[in-house]
Amino acid sequence: MLLSALRRPSLLAAIGAALFLIAGASHARAEQICALDLNASGAADDPGEVVACEAGEDTDTWSCPLQRVACSQEPTGTYSCPLGAEHACITPQGGGTPMCSPASCTATSSSEIVDEPVADDPGAPADGLVDSQGNCLGSIEIFAGRALRCRPPGLRTTFSNCCKDRGKIVKDGMGSSLASLQTKIAVAKAVFTGMKAAYVAFKAGATAGQAAGAGANAIIAGFDPASIAISLAVNFMVDFLLSGCDQQDMEVGMLRGSGMCHEVGTYCSTKILGICVQKSKGHCCFNTKLGRIIQEQGRPQLRSFNAQGWGTPKAPYCRGFTPEEFQALDFSKMDLSEYYADIEARAQSQIQVDIKEKIDGFMRATGQ
Known part of the structure; x- marks a missing residue:
């Protein structure tokens, strides 16, 4: 395991450097x-x-x-x-x-250091009433996304790359079609909780391996382990403990690495005396990889997206399709080979690994 190879002094030194640069x-x-x-x-x-x-x-x-x-x-x-x-x-x-x-x-506390506010986009809300059959009576968005940003190397990230793809941590296709984006957010927060648990254990004197175990157990306790690649998530936590990345960086890192984000562009998010010292990359992140692919190939077919497109890097435009827009899409003109390749690659052996991860995660969480 990656974490077991780390040494406490180097970890504390890295964290100290992050605090020095970020907070002064x-x-x-x-x-x-x-x-x-x-x-x-x-x-x-x-x-x-x-x-x-x-x-x-x-x-x-x-x-x-x-x-x-x-x-x-x-x-x-x-x-x-x-x-x-x-x-x-x-x-x-x-x-x-x-x-x-x-x-x-x-x-370091001067007004000359200017940070752009970070957009906190919860995604499309469950708005309006429902009828007796549970049908939504309000507005409906299909394959709605969420505006998020991650930061490449710069001052605020202690020159760590917080946009680095770290493998497919979040598994595609979980959750219902309407609630799955919120499910993905819950997964990201579960890993963030695990990261904090690992850090607390490490500060309390735990070995690197014990800290990793504490983080993994916190993930399992907070979420269904079948939804996360646990081994990748633990390594992911270690990377973030050694950087100046924040929770939104982490969420984008997981969703982007899992193929669920469309990058809109780059903008300057921190300046010192007018000089850009930190950039950010704006994204629209979706509930599944299929949602991202259909959004990327469906939007050019619709006039309603011509004016705004994907918005700006600082303010990505991530709304979903209305039912009328979705019905107007010509799927015969879409290249879904990326998604088909994923399905074909999911061999029986990989399914068995997922089942084993779920069982092992449950056993660790219950101490058996």
């Missing part, structure tokens, strides 16, 4: 940070492009180490920055020649 630390050298697009990519979201500033000789001044150069002394005895008069010359704390950098420093 209390000691002096972490009070201000600076960012610079060193590779001309259009953003400072690569390792080494966001660093802690160093305190100057005057405790109220800070110096950015990125592309820092020595200032030139004028005949009057003052110093000027060769990069331009707009860049201040800062004397190092230990004394010496003043230095300047093209990047400015800002406090």
